[in-house]
Ligand SMILES: CSCCC(=O)C(=O)COP(=O)(O)O
């Protein structure tokens with residue numbers, strides 16, 4: 001029997017219910033413009049070689065709730081059950097982040113603020129943010145802490161982004177930006193991944209407004 005078949009139906013239902021709730025909440029914030037964005041939640045035991053996760057189906061209107069919003073895939077991105085649904089075109093990004101971090105949930109969204117700051121700081125390949133209280137949401141408590149959110153190349157061929165994740169992911173910072181595309185934020189479970197995503201989006205808006213006020217570039 002495959003590892004996926006061993007996971008209780010009850011657990012699969014629980015994950016899908018939580019997933020549905022998070023997706024609706026993000027939709028209400030306008031985080032899925034034009035079908036952009038994708039979400040995933042891991043289920044069952046984890047090892048870097050074998051794990052399973054629920055992921056949003058590709059190309060769907062994510063502001064709607066239907067019985068065909070998610071499917072379960074394995075560590076290689078292959079569906080665990082017979083389905084006509086296609087996993088997100090960006091599943092390879094989720095797979096690599098799970099492999100490197102063992103996270104419990106990964107949320108990818110496009111926003112105007114995350115797109116603008118990723119371009120504004122592209123030459124530096126990172127968005128610097130210093131001394132803002134909400135950095136504590138990442139469990140970073142240093143006085144006047146400086147974080148650098150990595151910015152990756154937005155290759156049209158999505159799997160080409162994966163080696164940049166491998167190279168640039170900072171285990172102490174649960175997020176990565178893709179240039180003029182969006183952010184992937186993660187956490188040990190959906191609650192933490194949502195907290196991290198909200199904190200990043202707050203900080204990107206702060207940086208955007210601060211840069212605008214100052215008219216400077218670091
Ligand atoms: C319509 S935006 C281009 C694709 C994208 O960046 C995205 O986040 C959504 O892709 P998916 O295959 O997950 O629907």
Ligand SMILES: [Zn+2]
Nearest residue numbers: 036037090182
């Ligand atoms: Zn995207």
